[in-house]
């Protein structure tokens with residue numbers, strides 16, 4: 001458990017276990033429509049936005065995630081996963097539509113939501129098993145292919161690989 005920000009007044013659960021409990025489908029690329037079926041009152045819409053996206057909480061079990069329409073698909077998927085984390089916290093953990101659950105205000109929350117998004121789209125065990133198939137020196141070269149398989153950006157994949165493996169070898173096999 002992670003210490004909760006004061007306004008939440010509850011401890012935040014481990015995002016790895018929360019995302020592991022969600023049905024994301026058997027494929028590498030998480031089926032976000034399947035994940036979203038757990039919350040029938042939550043919709044996702046595309047809009048012309050300045051930022052990547054945000055969550056509007058309309059009621060106890062109704063909400064809408066707005067995603068920047070002009071972003072590429074991997075970025076939009078990441079945004080949905082991140083906003084879904086805010087939704088999860090608001091509806092499953094804090095049980096009220098706190099106006100503080102916005103993206104800029106609380107870095108503990110933002111880190112939690114980023115962790116949730118990464119764990120949902122790039123499950124630790126699945127990614128570690130993929131990485132184990134690849135010779136360490138070739139891992140960096142495998143990034144584009146893995147990013148396509150998981151339908152995430154290369155940057156998101158690198159960050160998560162770093163986290164899961166505790167350091168990502170560069171193309172010369174050095175850990176960076």
Ligand SMILES: [Zn+2]
Pocket residue numbers: 082086102103104110113
């Ligand atoms: Zn956020």
